[in-house]
Amino acid sequence: MQETKGLSFSGYGMLVALLLLIGFIISQAIAQHVSVMLFLSIAAIIFIIPGFFMVQPNQARVLTMFGSYVGSVKANGLRWTIPFFDKRTISLRIRNFESNQMKVNDNHGNPIEIATVVVWSVDDTAEAVFEVDDYVSFVNIQSESALRNMAISYPYDQHEGDEVALRSHPKEVSEALKHEIQARLTKAGVKVHEARISHLAYAPEIANAMLQRQQASAIIAARRLIVDGAVGMVEMALAQLSEKQVVELDEERKAAMVSNLLVVLCSDKSTQPVVNTGSLY
DSSP states (O other): OOOOBOOOEEHHHHHHHHHHHHHHHHHHHHHTOOOHHHHHHHHHHHHHGGGEEEEOTTEEEEEEETTEEEEEEOOOEEEEOOTTSEEEEEEOSOEEEEOOOEEEEOTTSOEEEEEEEEEEEESOHHHHHHTSSOHHHHHHHHHHHHHHHHHTTSOSSOOSTTOOOTTTOHHHHHHHHHHHHHHHHGGGTEEEEEEEEEEEEEOHHHHHHHHHHHHHHHHHHHHHHHHHHHHHHHHHHHHHHHHHTSOOOOHHHHHHHHHHHHHHHHOSSOOOOOOOOOOOO
């Protein structure tokens, strides 16, 4: 079922006509002239009044007649339509939904806690009212279902170079979550403006173990960077000593020098220099 424009007119013109009819009835009553015209005027007033309704900003009225959908009115202000139409108010304002914290398994089977915030609004009033029983509840349930399905598609942490992970790629994950939720809510006439993760953490039972794993990974990465830099500095030192002919080193002394430089550069503690004075005799 698709949204269509409902039959409605500006209520101000009809209000002027109604006031003229009331004025006519009052004048006839004062003159004590009871006629068919007076009766018809009263009947017209009774017919016109139920047709008035107000449409607030960012609201719409869904019109039905004897169980059939006849259109939606989104024009703001005082409106008038056929009095037999039933007029249901529906909000078009942007809303927020924050899910509960759910415990799910990520792509690697690790239990994690995750929650989301979804920003949405009604886009098609006919689908929102007639395609689902309660579109607000539908949004809540489907958003949590989409979050659960998305969480098991990605790992919590990035373990490979280009791997998309929940913690390291928030923008990509938010876009994937938005498309996942939108695909589920399109049939309900709902537009998803934004979807992002509001809470992400390892489950308490594995939090300590995973923290140690993260610390170990950070230490390994730092050590790798230190070693790469140290090797480059040793190469540069040997090249400059040879180029400027500061000292001639055989292979054994080069090996000893490389060993000493690597110990100094890669050590996580301050090194103590030892001065070799040699023998005086």
